[in-house]
Amino acid sequence: MNCKEIVELISSAVDNQIDEKQKLILTEHLAVCPKCKKEYEFELTTKRLISSFYPSFEVSEELREKISYCIRRNCDVVNTQSTPKKRFTYWYLIVPVILLIIIVIISFRTRHNHPIELAENNLIKVIYKHFDEILDGDREIAVKTSDPNILQASFKRHIGIDIEIPHLQNCALIGGWVSGEFGQKLIHMLYKDEDKIIYYSQLNFNDFVNGSQLYLDADIIKKLKETGIYIHKEFECCSVVFRLCENQLCIIAAEMDTNTLLSHLKK
Amino acid sequence: MKFLSRKIQQDKKQKEFLDEAIPHMNLLYNFARHLTGNPDDADDLLQDTYLKAYRFWDKYEKGTNIRAWLFRIMKNSYINKYRKDTKEPEVVDFDEIEEFYTSAQTEISTEDDLVKKIFNNLFEDEVQKAIDELPTDFKTVIILCDIEGFTYEEIAEFLDIPIGTVRSRLHRARIMLQSKLINYAKKKGIIK
Numbered sequence: 207m208n209c210k211e212i213v214e215l216i217s218s219a220v221d222n223q224i225d226e227k228q229k230l231i232l233t234e235h236l237a238v239c240p241k242c243k244k245e246y247e248f249e250l251t252t253k254r255l256i257s258s259f260y261p262s263f264e265v266s267e268e269l270r271e272k273i274s275y276c277i278r279r280n281c282d283v284v285n286t287q288s289t290p291k292k293r294f295t296y297w298y299l300i301v302p303v304i305l306l307i308i309i310v311i312i313s314f315r316t317r318h319n320h321p322i323e324l325a326e327n328n329l330i331k332v333i334y335k336h337f338d339e340i341l342d343g344d345r346e347i348a349v350k351t352s353d354p355n356i357l358q359a360s361f362k363r364h365i366g367i368d369i370e371i372p373h374l375q376n377c378a379l380i381g382g383w384v385s386g387e388f389g390q391k392l393i394h395m396l397y398k399d400e401d402k403i404i405y406y407s408q409l410n411f412n413d414f415v416n417g418s419q420l421y422l423d424a425d426i427i428k429k430l431k432e433t434g435i436y437i438h439k440e441f442e443c444c445s446v447v448f449r450l451c452e453n454q455l456c457i458i459a460a461e462m463d464t465n466t467l468l469s470h471l472k473k
Numbered sequence: 474m475k476f477l478s479r480k481i482q483q484d485k486k487q488k489e490f491l492d493e494a495i496p497h498m499n500l501l502y503n504f505a506r507h508l509t510g511n512p513d514d515a516d517d518l519l520q521d522t523y524l525k526a527y528r529f530w531d532k533y534e535k536g537t538n539i540r541a542w543l544f545r546i547m548k549n550s551y552i553n554k555y556r557k558d559t560k561e562p563e564v565v566d567f568d569e570i571e572e573f574y575t576s577a578q579t580e581i582s583t584e585d586d587l588v589k590k591i592f593n594n595l596f597e598d599e600v601q602k603a604i605d606e607l608p609t610d611f612k613t614v615i616i617l618c619d620i621e622g623f624t625y626e627e628i629a630e631f632l633d634i635p636i637g638t639v640r641s642r643l644h645r646a647r648i649m650l651q652s653k654l655i656n657y658a659k660k661k662g663i664i665k
Contacts, residue, residue, distance in 0.1 A: 217644040221618055223625050252647045255654070256619040259600035265502035269516055273523045274495060278487060 207231055212242050220249045327388045329414070329422045329457070330438065333446070336385070336394060337405045337459045347396060348383035357382045357395065365391045369408065372456070374470045377404055388419035397470075404460040404470060411455040422455075430455070437464055447471070490530050494523065497540050500621065501547055507616040508551050510605045518554070522547040544631040548613060603653040611646035618643055 207215075212235045218224045219232050236243045324331040339345035349360045354371035357379065361369045364384040371379065377397035385392050390413055397404040411430070414422045429436045430450045438446035445464040449456045449471065460467050501522060505515040526533075526546050533542055604615060617623045617631060618639075629636045 214640070214644075217640050217647070218625070221625065221643065223640075248651060249644075249647050252651055252654075253619050255600060256604065256615060256650070257622075260507070260604060260620050261601070262620070263503045263506040263515070265498050265519065269502075269519065270495075270498055273498070273520055274491060276520075276524065277490060277527050 207235060209235075209239060209242055212236075212239070213245060216242070216246050216249055219246065220253050327420050329420055330446070332387050332392070332420065333405075333407055333457050333459060336407070337444070340396065340403060340405060341461070347381040350381040352379050354379055360384075361393050365393070369393055371395065372406060372408075374399075374404060374406070375472055377470055390418060390420045399460070399462075399470065402460055402462055404458065404467070407457045408454050411450055411453055414455065486530055490527050493539055494526055494543060497543055498523070500540065501543055504544065504547060504616055504621065505551075507604070507620060508547075508609070508612065518547060518551055521550045521554070525550060538627070538630055541627065541630040544617075545633065548632065552609065599657050600654070603650050603657065606653065607646055607649060611642055611649060614639060614642045615646045615650070 212232060215224060215228055215232050236246055349357055351357055358369060358371050361384060374397050377399045380396045380398050382393065382395040385394065390409060392407055392409050395406040397406060414427055426436050426448065430448060434450045436448040444459055444461045445467045446459045447464065447467055458467060458471060502515060502519050505518040509515045509518055522543060526543055604612060607615065613632065614628060617628045625636045625639045628639045
């Protein structure tokens with residue numbers, strides 16, 4: 207082998223990557239060629255220099271944990287600034303919490319809402335709807351007046367019948383309107399007891415007895431026929447009283463307990 | 474049922490990956506530190522490599538050299554990232570290497586105690602700096618061979634190059650290093 211070929215062997219020899227036969231050839235050549243020997247020594251020294259001077263690094267436990275954690279969580283990006291322990295891992299709670307907040311807000315805003323599911327043409331639902339609109343300020347009162355005669359004239363003009371405007375104890379009339387519900391005309395009156403609004407609605411009782419689109423449950427009709435009064439007990443936020451006066455069904459609702467409400471109805 | 478089966482597959486994949494790939498993390502980190510030259514970039518490179526490896530775990534042929542597979546991912550990530558960052562390709566001037574080689578040989582032939590002098594008077598950071606300044610291809614073989622202690626065969630597999638290329642790159646890399654170290658030694662007045 208000439209020097210050029212030996213030089214090619216030197217790197218392999220330095221890295222211990224030659225076989226016995228090559229090693230023998232190299233040793234024989236180096237023994238007689240000082241130039242190649244120096245070349246070999248220099249390369250060997252350089253390798254030692256690198257391995258002895260160049261530091262060895264170890265991955266930190268924190269980084270190891272971060273990567274393992276990320277793989278377990280199937281994430282694509284590792285945040286190098288924060289440890290996995292500090293990462294917020296309760297994202298699955300976000301949706302229920304938001305829903306809960308929305309429900310609380312809605313229930314707070316609509317605390318007057320009907321708490322039970324009723325058919326659209328159920329009288330109770332209709333009454334509640336109107337009462338809610340009043341309390342929430344969504345209902346524009348057609349006739350704002352404290353004069354019963356003005357309201358009576360307005361009702362007559364709309365439904366052609368003289369309706370006697372009831373007088374409620376310790377309450378002031380504040381207005382009223384007429385609405386058409388499922389083919390029937392309902393009249394609505396509003397009163398005020400200091401800061402409480404009392405809603406009063408009236409319609410022909412016989413319409414319910416004979417059957418109409420707007421209906422009232424049979425047991426309520428039966429009770430009204432027997433006793434002339436029915437106190438609805440399903441709602442916590444307000445009291446609702448059904449009262450039968452001759453042929454007229456009066457529905458009175460207010461955000462107050464039933465006894466207080468009834469005290470307003472006493473003549 | 475589909476969800477359950479997917480979950481089982483995913484758990485299996487995770488377990489396999491954690492069992493097989495994680496034990497080589499130190500080795501790869503060491504390589505990353507030498508490649509990048511600083512701990513922050515090395516952290517990023519290691520994370521990049523492992524997340525990529527996990528994503529493409531299905532592509533890994535079971536029973537083959539996992540270290541080679543991981544090293545290849547790391548080297549490619551490094552090249553992609555750093556070449557992207559610097560926005561200019563790394564050019565290796567082979568004529569310059571030959572010049573170093575000739576120069577180094579001249580130095581060797583003129584000074585018998587040169588090796589000893591350099592060896593005894595250089596500091597760790599100077600050796601590190603000399604290695605860090607090598608072009609990536611040369612630095613890589615030096616790290617894998619002289620620092621990590623891999624065989625030529627393994628390095629060839631890691632880098633997907635012939636063994637002959639590993640050998641010649643190593644030889645040239647060492648000559649370049651010798652040249653750089655001689656220059657340091659000259660600057661420090663160790664040799665004239």
